Amino acid sequence: MRADAMMNDLLSLSTNAFIAGIEATARRFDTATYPQQNLPADDWTLLTRAGVLLPTLPKEYGGRDDHVEMCRAVEAVSEWNLPVGMYVTVITAVALRPIVLWAREEAKQEVLPLYAGGDPAICGFASTEPGCGSAMSGMRTTFEEVEGGYRIRGRKHWQAFSISAHWWLVSAKNDKDGREYGYFIVKRSEGFRTLQPYEPLGLKAIDYGLNEIDAVVPRHRRIPADGRNLRPMVEMLMASRAMMAAMGCGFLRRISREAHAYADRRKLGPGPLSDIRFVRYRLAAIDASYTVCAALNHYLQNDLDMKESMIGAFPAVQAIKTVATERMLSSAHHYQQLAGGEGYRCGSPTNISGQAFLDARVYTIFDGTNDLLSQQLAEHCLSRTAGRPLSRFLAGWPLTAAAVAAQRLDLSFLDRKLRQEHLVLAGRAIGYAFAIGQVMRWAAETGADPRRARTAIEFLKADIARVATEFGLLSTGVLGLEDGVAATAGAPPSRSIPTAPEAWPGLPRRS
Ligand SMILES: Cc1cc2nc3c(=O)[nH]c(=O)nc-3n(C[C@H](O)[C@H](O)[C@H](O)COP(=O)(O)OP(=O)(O)OC[C@H]3O[C@@H](n4cnc5c(N)ncnc54)[C@H](O)[C@@H]3O)c2cc1C
Incomplete structure (x- = not known):
């Protein structure tokens, strides 16, 4: 045919x-x-x-x-x-x-x-540069108006499909009359070349590298977007961050299946590995992570819409990305540990855990490193407290209120002056509270086994308790982080958080 x-x-x-x-x-x-x-x-x-x-x-x-x-x-x-x-x-x-x-x-x-x-056909997204990944305002790639369109020049690295993509979406800046950002659709043959291939530890299906751009593109290939700040780029990254729930759900269904099968097959003395109680604890942790990702995936499918601007879902998406990817990585780690030495073998015929770990490893790093995204999530909430303590705000916030009430979450440890290190940890706790709410909802709406939901919720509550313990650790003063560090009150928030998403015109409605 x-x-x-x-x-x-x-x-x-x-x-x-x-x-x-x-x-x-x-x-x-x-x-x-x-x-x-x-x-x-x-x-x-x-x-x-x-x-x-x-x-x-x-x-x-x-x-x-x-x-x-x-x-x-x-x-x-x-x-x-x-x-x-x-x-x-x-x-x-x-x-x-x-x-x-x-x-x-x-x-x-x-x-x-x-x-x-x-x-x-293949196309990629080029924003990260050798000199900047998390703080994209430091980008050096420029665009300028020339006869017939725009000239774009600069270097980008770590792009998926560096060598193989036919088309690119490229971000660039122009500092002529104050800072302006632009987004351009570039054909590879117009001047996108790969200077050096990179060898990633995992994700071998995709080619990466260091790229140089010197291209002139016609005027109609500039995406109409607000050039005054980086919010359009934040929006463009939201769909892939949200998709971590879908990837996590598929990946962890497989990891759960494989880890159980391995633990049942592998004999340790008279019985299988799965007879060991701590092995069963690890399997339960993997299964709980699968449940969390299934619930986040349910939210992705039912509450988000990649066919529209997603900026209004900024906090939910930050939570999804950080929680789902952390779950993928921790589960791959549990599975690899269960597989023992066999888990450290490339191409082992008994398990896929080594490769699963290498593939999952980068998920907490790319697409916005989880530490930064957690900080931004906490800042987003803090900017909306209207003077209330953060725990009170979270008790009434639609994304966390049901979980706080139903699980009697005590988030009062967040009610203090939050320095940068606290913001990252606070963002994690908020992400876990969001995930608890989604597990509750997923169980109610899909008729899933309530024991599955209960286990996942208890693991997430333990994660919140760990953050509270880390707050305690920080306040002992033994880490030497106290001196000379500006408190939140004096420090500017991350530049790329959309502080007023409702009012944000960044990108026009779907044309
Ligand atoms: C496999 C892979 C695929 C990728 N695909 C693409 C792609 O297709 N297109 C593209 O443009 N880019 C891509 N990237 C780039 C990726 O998005 C960046 O690597 C990522 O955003 C982090 O930027 P960076 O590497 O410059 O790290 P940096 O910005 O140097 O950050 C390094 C580390 O500093 C810490 N850190 C940073 N900010 C904070 C903070 N606020 N609080 C606490 N800790 C912090 C974190 O631990 C962070 O991991 C890819 C990268 C990899 C590895």
């Missing part, structure tokens, strides 16, 4: 039939057997022809235009191969989504049809 006829057939499928097709294809990428290598174009074609890009694309461009299907496709792929789940996420939620939502019609007509036909 011709590719376009095949793609057309996918458009009439029900959601379940469509996702079942993606799931069937994803099994071919099973991380237990699939080589640890950059994804060959022919293999990417298998996935594009199964339709992984279609939920992101508008109907008039041959897509299925469906938020829930975007999430379910990534979840299905991540269960079989997390790096390939990330592969799909970068192309759909990070690179194509802003083009679909905000690019000018002429730019959409140029780019989107290339992604609708089942061809192995």
Whole structure:
């Protein structure tokens, strides 16, 4: 059957039939057997022809235009191969989504049809530079108006698909009349070259590197966005941060299954590993993390919408990203520990834990490092307390109120002067409280086993208690952090938090 006829057939499928097709294809990428290598174009074609890009694309461009299907496709792929789940996420939620939502019609007509036909087209998002990742206001890549469009010059690094992407979404600045930021759709052949490939520890399906840009792009390829601050970039990153719930849910379903199977199979003395009580504790921790990610994924599918601006969901998304990725990493760690020496072997025939750990490791680092995002979450809440203690605010805040009340959470340890180190920890506690609320809701709305929910909630409460203990540790004074450190009151908040999302015009409504 011709590719376009095949793609057309996918458009009439029900959601379940469509996702079942993606799931069937994803099994071919099973991380237990699939080589640890950059994804060959022919293999990417298998996935594009199964339709992984279609939920992101508008109907008039041959897509299925469906938020829930975007999430379910990534979840299905991540269960079989997390790096390939990330592969799909970068192309759909990070690179194509802003083009679909905000690019000018002429730019959409140029780019989107290339992604609708089942061809192995790839696009990436280039913001991080060697000199700046967390504080993007330090970017050095510039744009200037020239005849026929904009000239963009600079260096970016760590981009997914550094070597293989055909199209890029690039952020740049112009300091001519005060600072202005701009976002541009750049064709690789216009002047995007990779100076040095990077070898990542995990996520081997994706190629990375140090890139140099010297390109002139036509005027219509500038995304119309407020250039006065970095809020449009924050918005553009929100979909991939939220997608961590989908990736985490798929990945942890697999890790839970594999860890249980390993612990039941492996004999230690007369009985299996799973007879050891502490092994069962580790398995319970993995299962609880899977439940947490399932609940966050439920929130992602039902309360968020990647088809619109997500800036109003800023605090929820920060919580999802930090909690889901922490759960992915801690579960991979538990699983690897259970696998003993076999867990430290590349290509072990008995388990996938070594690779799972290497793949999950970067999740707490990239897409906004978790420490920074936690700080921003705490700052977001502090800016809304209207003089109330933070714990009182959280008791009434829609994202945490139900959890605080139902679980009688005592967050009063947060009611003090919060220095930067406290802000990071406070943001974590707020994320856990948010997650408790979502587990409660997920259990009520899906009819899940209440014991599963109860275990996950108890683990999250233990995490909050750990933060309270860390506050105590900090106040002992033994860490030497007290002297000469500016208190929050005198320190500016992270520059990229949208302090008034309701009023924020950053990006226009979907054009
Ligand atoms: C595998 C991988 C894929 C990536 N993909 C892309 C991509 O496709 N496109 C792209 O543009 N970029 C990408 N990146 C870049 C990534 O987003 C950045 O690495 C990340 O944002 C962190 O920036 P940085 O590396 O400059 O770390 P830095 O900004 O130097 O931060 C280093 C560390 O400092 C600490 N830190 C920073 N701020 C705080 C704070 N406020 N409180 C406490 N601690 C703090 C944290 O521990 C942090 O991890 C990728 C990176 C990796 C490793």
